[in-house]
Amino acid sequence: MFESKSGVFFIGGLAFFFLAFASNALVPIYMYRDLPEQPVRKLVNENLLYQFEDLHKRYQEPFEAAYGTPPEDETEAEAWYADRCAEALLRGRTIYTGEGCWHCHSQFVRPVSREEDRWGPVAEVYEYQNELQRPVLFGTRRVGPDLSREGGRRSNDWHAVHFFRPKMLIPTSPMPEYTWLYDGSPDQPNADGLALITYVQWMGSWLHSYPYYERFEPISGTDSGME
Amino acid sequence: MSDAVLDRETIDPDQLVNRRLVALFFLMALVFLSVAILGGLLMALQLVHWNPLRGIELLSPGRWRMIHTNAVAYGFLANAFLGALEWSVPRMTLRPVASRALSWFIFVAWQVIVLSTAVGIMFGQAQGVEWGETPVWIDPVAMLGLILVMINFMVPIAQAKRPPYVALWYFIAPFIWPPLTYAMGNFMPQYWVSGTGGGALTGLFIHDLVGLFVTPLGWGLMYYFVPILLKKPIWSHGLSLVGFWGLAFFYPLSGIHHFLYTPIPMFLQYGAVVATIAIEFVVTTVVINFFGTIWGSGRMIVTSIPVRWFYTGMVFYFITCLQCALQVTLTFQKLIHFTDWVVGHAHLVMFGVFSFWLMGIMVYLFPRLIGREWYSRKLLEYHFWLSAVGLFVMFVDLGLAGVFQGFYWASLLPWDVSVEGSQPFWITRVFAGLSIVGGLLCFLYNLYRTYMGGYETSSESATGRIMPEPA
Numbered sequence: 273m274f275e276s277k278s279g280v281f282f283i284g285g286l287a288f289f290f291l292a293f294a295s296n297a298l299v300p301i302y303m304y305r306d307l308p309e310q311p312v313r314k315l316v317n318e319n320l321l322y323q324f325e326d327l328h329k330r331y332q333e334p335f336e337a338a339y340g341t342p343p344e345d346e347t348e349a350e351a352w353y354a355d356r357c358a359e360a361l362l363r364g365r366t367i368y369t370g371e372g373c374w375h376c377h378s379q380f381v382r383p384v385s386r387e388e389d390r391w392g393p394v395a396e397v398y399e400y401q402n403e404l405q406r407p408v409l410f411g412t413r414r415v416g417p418d419l420s421r422e423g424g425r426r427s428n429d430w431h432a433v434h435f436f437r438p439k440m441l442i443p444t445s446p447m448p449e450y451t452w453l454y455d456g457s458p459d460q461p462n463a464d465g466l467a468l469i470t471y472v473q474w475m476g477s478w479l480h481s482y483p484y485y486e487r488f489e490p491i492s493g494t495d496s497g498m499e
Numbered sequence: 500m501s502d503a504v505l506d507r508e509t510i511d512p513d514q515l516v517n518r519r520l521v522a523l524f525f526l527m528a529l530v531f532l533s534v535a536i537l538g539g540l541l542m543a544l545q546l547v548h549w550n551p552l553r554g555i556e557l558l559s560p561g562r563w564r565m566i567h568t569n570a571v572a573y574g575f576l577a578n579a580f581l582g583a584l585e586w587s588v589p590r591m592t593l594r595p596v597a598s599r600a601l602s603w604f605i606f607v608a609w610q611v612i613v614l615s616t617a618v619g620i621m622f623g624q625a626q627g628v629e630w631g632e633t634p635v636w637i638d639p640v641a642m643l644g645l646i647l648v649m650i651n652f653m654v655p656i657a658q659a660k661r662p663p664y665v666a667l668w669y670f671i672a673p674f675i676w677p678p679l680t681y682a683m684g685n686f687m688p689q690y691w692v693s694g695t696g697g698g699a700l701t702g703l704f705i706h707d708l709v710g711l712f713v714t715p716l717g718w719g720l721m722y723y724f725v726p727i728l729l730k731k732p733i734w735s736h737g738l739s740l741v742g743f744w745g746l747a748f749f750y751p752l753s754g755i756h757h758f759l760y761t762p763i764p765m766f767l768q769y770g771a772v773v774a775t776i777a778i779e780f781v782v783t784t785v786v787i788n789f790f791g792t793i794w795g796s797g798r799m800i801v802t803s804i805p806v807r808w809f810y811t812g813m814v815f816y817f818i819t820c821l822q823c824a825l826q827v828t829l830t831f832q833k834l835i836h837f838t839d840w841v842v843g844h845a846h847l848v849m850f851g852v853f854s855f856w857l858m859g860i861m862v863y864l865f866p867r868l869i870g871r872e873w874y875s876r877k878l879l880e881y882h883f884w885l886s887a888v889g890l891f892v893m894f895v896d897l898g899l900a901g902v903f904q905g906f907y908w909a910s911l912l913p914w915d916v917s918v919e920g921s922q923p924f925w926i927t928r929v930f931a932g933l934s935i936v937g938g939l940l941c942f943l944y945n946l947y948r949t950y951m952g953g954y955e956t957s958s959e960s961a962t963g964r965i966m967p968e969p970a
Contacts, residue, residue, distance in 0.1 A: 280672055293683065299767060370562070375629075400694030408698040
């Protein structure tokens with residue numbers, strides 16, 4: 273059996289593979305069967321809408337070029353913003369994967385190494401059961417900081433400048449420039465740029481402690497937090 | 500047994516092995532290795548602020564980092580493995596592959612797949628699965644390619660009359676594993692499973708790709724080539740058995756160790772940790788077996804360059820796995836997860852082990868494929884030493900960088916400090932990488948001169964005489 277072709281094929285090749293598949297993949301999938309996947313439209317929350325409308329205010333022309341103008345009626349406008357925001361999230365996620373941001377930024381806060389003090393609450397399962405985490409973007413390397421609590425930490429303007437040329441804000445930053453997300457200057461983000469900013473503002477926006485940047489305070493507990 | 504002996508005397512080696520195809524596989528492997536290395540170099544330069552090509556969309560360092568890993572896995576390793584299999588499977592089974600036309604088709608199709616993967620990633624279409632960034636529209640085609648590969652090689656293996664030699668165990672299983680692994684990692688997290696469960700799946704995928712595709716093929720080739728080069732059988736058949744079955748059992752069980760401290764249930768994380776430590780013991784038996792084999796012929800490491808590549812790779816393999824057993828513990832993870840330590844580890848495995856073995860195989864086979872002796876042994880030496888020293892420096896350097904980064908982060912100093920603190924290591928890494936580039940250039944130049952050089956007709960090695968089968 274251990275030296276025959278069929279033994280190797282069926283036991284080593286198939287049986288062991290499926291054993292591992294069952295224990296390492298099917299078990300967690302089964303465990304989370306009661307946490308259904310949220311569609312992207314459901315992920316648009318108030319915090320995020322605030323940022324999305326703020327993007328409209330700040331970059332009116334590019335925003336309207338990308339998404340058109342909202343309807344006059346206020347309730348209609350609300351739904352309109354939410355729909356456009358969902359679109360932007362999907363597009364932003366595509367850019368985030370396509371540019372390989374996830375190879376320099378993680379999206380989970382671990383319960384160790386004082387990561388809670390640096391970024392906020394430890395990652396939980398429910399935060400990942402949604403359409404934007406298919407495939408999941410945990411990430412495996414941090415050249416830059418974790419981004420899963422990034423939403424609201426910085427202003428839209430900050431991100432707009434940062435993605436255009438990170439060194440303008442952080443002179444030592446090794447993060448690449450993404451000038452193709454703009455029409456020439458940091459105050460002209462194109463549809464892709466706006467989408468990426470929306471996506472970044474989404475991360476962590478579902479938490480109660482979402483820090484509007486106007487009210488942003490450095491993390492407590494140390495005198496030398498994140499700037 | 501007797502008819503196999505008869506076979507061996509009557510079969511014309513050229514009917515068994517398509518030497519031109521093997522050479523072409525190797526050539527494309529080297530082309531993609533060069534592309535991969537350029538991608539790595541671009542990211543390395545970006546990190547130390549020396550990237551001269553900033554702000555060009557198609558040269559976005561993040562995209563080229565993905566081309567780097569994918570070109571290594573699918574362009575270099577897969578092509579070189581296919582070439583080595585085209586050579587070794589027919590020789591072990593004394594049967595040609597299922598179809599020569601199919602082999603050619605696989606060759607062309609695979610280059611198209613790898614090239615479109617690279618172009619797709621370059622245009623920002625990467626899929627969010629590590630080591631599986633192949634754009635989603637290519638996935639089904641790649642899947643088909645893997646199945647064709649399986650058919651093409653399984654037919655001669657199935658036809659062979661004698662019980663399979665160890666190397667063939669290592670080939671049989673990996674013909675069935677990669678299609679399964681590929682389907683699991685590329686389709687399930689994309690279309691069916693989101694979030695944490697998908698994370699467990701992609702962890703398993705990353706791991707199976709290394710463990711069930713690259714590792715067994717690599718060891719299988721070692722079981723085939725080492726006895727041939729040393730002209731003696733493998734030291735212990737029993738240990739070979741332990742090694743193979745230990746790997747087949749424990750390797751896939753450790754997938755989740757890539758995502759420790761995520762929201763994946765803790766008991767599964769512990770399971771993966773234990774399985775990983777178990778692998779270390781298995782690996783030790785395999786390494787002992789190979790060192791038992793070379794015992795008494797140690798000088799071959801000096802005199803034979805392929806043997807040197809093989810055994811250096813094995814030493815690195817042992818270091819890698821020792822590292823695995825330590826770094827997989829939750830204590831280590833706290834510190835080194837997310838850091839450059841892991842990057843160093845990956846380079847040690849993918850380059851220091853499997854690429855080293857494949858380089859050894861190429862050094863051994865190219866003269867037999869194109870019918871000419873190497874143009875320059877000195878250049879072969881340079882190739883080896885520049886690669887080995889470059890890689891080792893990179894490994895130590897990134898490992899240290901990882902420890903520093905881990906402590907910077909835990910200290911809660913501003914992020915900037917960890918980035919600035921990494922600079923000396925990142926700069927060292929650029930030069931280590933350049934050393935590897937230098938080695939590769941020596942090899943390519945040597946190959947070119949060999950190819951252009953005078954014929955050495957009718958030399959024994961050139962005719963590709965069938966080597967005696969290892970016992």
